[in-house]
Amino acid sequence: MNNAKILIIEDDEPIADLLSYALSVEGFQTKIASNGTAGMSEIQMFQPDLLLLDWMLPDLSGLDICKRVTSEYNIPIFMITAKSDITDKVLGLEFGADDYITKPFDLREVIARIRTILRRLEHSNQKDHHDLHHKVVRFHHIEIRSEERFVSKHGQQVELTPKEYPWHKKST
Numbered sequence: 001m002n003n004a005k006i007l008i009i010e011d012d013e014p015i016a017d018l019l020s021y022a023l024s025v026e027g028f029q030t031k032i033a034s035n036g037t038a039g040m041s042e043i044q045m046f047q048p049d050l051l052l053l054d055w056m057l058p059d060l061s062g063l064d065i066c067k068r069v070t071s072e073y074n075i076p077i078f079m080i081t082a083k084s085d086i087t088d089k090v091l092g093l094e095f096g097a098d099d100y101i102t103k104p105f106d107l108r109e110v111i112a113r114i115r116t117i118l119r120r121l122e123h124s125n126q127k128d129h130h131d132l133h134h135k136v137v138r139f140h141h142i143e144i145r146s147e148e149r150f151v152s153k154h155g156q157q158v159e160l161t162p163k164e165y166p167w168h169k170k171s172t
Helices: 013-025 036-046 062-072 086-094 107-132
Strands: 005-009 029-033 050-053 077-081 099-102 136-139 142-145 150-153
Touching: 005 013, 005 036, 013 029, 013 107, 029 036, 036 050, 036 062, 050 062, 050 107, 062 077, 062 086, 077 086, 077 107, 086 099, 099 107
Parallel strands: 005 029, 005 050, 050 077, 077 099
Antiparallel strands: 136 142, 142 150
């Protein structure tokens, strides 16, 4: 998942710039937010595939951001922080971080961990996409049978155009 979008929420400018540069060289698109409030705004605008998050920010804590992001979005969170106590690591993971590394860090390890998270995410998305196309989905009085390319409402078939349901018509 090269070319993935990574939002870096880090108030230490040299660290943020270093991460951004190293990730850009690896083919990732990056954006930096220097505090939690700006980071939350950037999530909506930039729509990142992954969030690199510092714990100790000037306005919001990384834990607060973790809680908000995991409740509102489905974005993997990788915490990069100076908080190295095992209790802090466990808290970070329990609050929603998918991975946690302490400063100082090795850039090669950070990049490898990012690739691992994104690879798992891509695999999960492909599996979800595959599962969606092989299941019956029911919502109130609507039923969708993807393998049969069939949609019904209140038991009556609904005719849809290919644009409304791209795989509605079987290719011959």
